[in-house]
Amino acid sequence: MTVRVRFAPSPTGYLHIGGARTAMYNYLFAKAMGGKYILRIEDTDLDRSERKYEQAQIEDLKWLGITHDEGPDVGGEYGPYRQSERAHIYKSWTQKLIDKGCAYHCFCTEAELTAKKEIQESQNLAPHYDGTCRKLAKTEVEKRLAEGHEAVIRFHVPNKAYSFHDHVRSDVTFPEGMVGDFVIMRANGVPVYNFAVVVDDASMKISHVIRAEEHLPNTLRQLMLYEAYEITPPEFAHVSLLIGEDRQKLSKRHGATSVALYKEMNYLPKALLNYLCLLGWSHPTEEDVFDPHTLGTLFNIDRFTKSPAIYDINKLNHINGQHIRLLPSEELLSHVEKVIPGNHAFHKMNHDWKITCVSFFKEKINQFNEITAHIDILFTTEVSTEAEYLEAKSWETTPKIREYLAGEIATAKAAGKKFVSLEDYDNWSNHVKGELKIKGKQLFMGIRSVLTHQAHGPDLKVIIPLTPIEILEKRIQLQ
Numbered sequence: 001m002t003v004r005v006r007f008a009p010s011p012t013g014y015l016h017i018g019g020a021r022t023a024m025y026n027y028l029f030a031k032a033m034g035g036k037y038i039l040r041i042e043d044t045d046l047d048r049s050e051r052k053y054e055q056a057q058i059e060d061l062k063w064l065g066i067t068h069d070e071g072p073d074v075g076g077e078y079g080p081y082r083q084s085e086r087a088h089i090y091k092s093w094t095q096k097l098i099d100k101g102c103a104y105h106c107f108c109t110e111a112e113l114t115a116k117k118e119i120q121e122s123q124n125l126a127p128h129y130d131g132t133c134r135k136l137a138k139t140e141v142e143k144r145l146a147e148g149h150e151a152v153i154r155f156h157v158p159n160k161a162y163s164f165h166d167h168v169r170s171d172v173t174f175p176e177g178m179v180g181d182f183v184i185m186r187a188n189g190v191p192v193y194n195f196a197v198v199v200d201d202a203s204m205k206i207s208h209v210i211r212a213e214e215h216l217p218n219t220l221r222q223l224m225l226y227e228a229y230e231i232t233p234p235e236f237a238h239v240s241l242l243i244g245e246d247r248q249k250l251s252k253r254h255g256a257t258s259v260a261l262y263k264e265m266n267y268l269p270k271a272l273l274n275y276l277c278l279l280g281w282s283h284p285t286e287e288d289v290f291d292p293h294t295l296g297t298l299f300n301i302d303r304f305t306k307s308p309a310i311y312d313i314n315k316l317n318h319i320n321g322q323h324i325r326l327l328p329s330e331e332l333l334s335h336v337e338k339v340i341p342g343n344h345a346f347h348k349m350n351h352d353w354k355i356t357c358v359s360f361f362k363e364k365i366n367q368f369n370e371i372t373a374h375i376d377i378l379f380t381t382e383v384s385t386e387a388e389y390l391e392a393k394s395w396e397t398t399p400k401i402r403e404y405l406a407g408e409i410a411t412a413k414a415a416g417k418k419f420v421s422l423e424d425y426d427n428w429s430n431h432v433k434g435e436l437k438i439k440g441k442q443l444f445m446g447i448r449s450v451l452t453h454q455a456h457g458p459d460l461k462v463i464i465p466l467t468p469i470e471i472l473e474k475r476i477q478l479q
């Protein structure tokens with residue numbers, strides 16, 4: 001079987017992280033199976049659909065590296081790929097059902113339908129369409145249509161239970177009587193979602209439908225339609241819901257839920273995908289840091305997890321940090337250069353310095369923009385007010401260290417050095433230990449307090465050679 005899958009967003013807003021996850025699962029499955037991944041725009045909600053959202057969603061998918069083989073912008077042999085351009089197809093597929101006696105025109109007005117519903121509810125009956133128009137003779141239908149009466153098309157629901165096997169939910173059965181004859185085409189010719197999806201999935205030869213669990217109830221109507229068309233339904237996988245820590249469906253209340261915001265915040269797309277991938281799917285060798293684009297045939301739709309997945313931004317940040325640390329240094333630098341403010345002294349440093357700097361501080365960050373605060377410690381002349389620093393400053397050994405280092409730094413500067421080396425630093429520390437006889441805490445905290453004005457911080461062997469010599473000099477003078 002040729003695998004053909006689709007992601008079918010409605011262009012009524014920006015791409016949601018839940019949508020991105022669904023798109024990725026479909027994309028990865030197509031890649032794993034040597035199949036095709038299709039983008040279909042479900043824009044039948046004419047009031048809420050906008051072309052700008054379609055474009056924005058395509059942009060965001062591109063940023064994530066989820067590229068479609070067929071779609072409205074790239075074409076393909078099963079187009080058009082926007083539902084709004086497929087009216088002629090829905091019309092002919094509706095006619096097929098009418099001809100087979102599986103669908104009929106319904107002339108009941110809204111007021112009549114409401115009245116019928118109220119009666120059914122008062123009798124504790126399920127509010128299903130009562131089938132009035134199902135009984136109309138063909139000639140009567142034609143007469144009313146000729147007279148200009150408005151009609152929707154309803155599907156004649158068979159009285160039977162439906163079952164199917166879902167790749168996530170296992171065997172699912174919908175008992176008889178769950179739905180009444182439902183509308184498939186509105187009076188204005190716009191198809192209803194469950195009908196359009198079946199027509200599109202069938203005519204686009206979709207083999208597998210991987211979508212969010214919230215669509216599980218829709219599958220019942222869709223199975224009925226496949227049966228009426230005598231078409232084998234695709235295989236289904238309804239992936240678990242994304243929920244917030246309060247166990248409610250993920251929404252804006254839970255923070256950033258649109259992909260565009262993560263792009264703006266400079267997350268690595270592969271890290272976002274990595275995190276989303278694990279929310280609802282598990283890696284066959286239990287790995288938790290990987291680039292989903294490299295999964296290849298490891299991506300298997302029988303590894304979806306059933307329980308709802310809690311979206312936790314801290315976990316995403318952790319995974320983002322892991323991916324940052326795995327970046328080759330040049331790539332790392334190019335990301336960092338984009339997030340450090342333009343007037344920062346960082347930008348004036350030479351390439352080697354920058355590489356050493358970012359390669360060191362990457363260990364401390366989970367997001368690129370956190371790095372600026374770390375790099376700032378190489379340039380600041382602020383003095384700590386912490387008790388531990390004040391204590392180190394008050395030791396009688398500390399002024400001796402200061403005096404010695406002031407001389408060393410002045411000499412280095414006079415010799416034209418812009419930075420001191422690791423060797424210089426080691427020599428200083430050996431001198432303080434060997435000649436000044438200062439040891440232990442007094443030695444290392446003393447040197448740190450003199451050179452950084454802090455009691456704690458990153459490894460001096462790294463940060464001192466990275467700190468411009470005039471900054472070291474200013475700090476010494478400021479004591």
Ligand code: GLU
Pocket residue numbers: 008009010042197210211212215
């Ligand atoms: N347009 C639907 C949505 O955005 C897609 C449903 C489906 O995948 O069948 O949720």
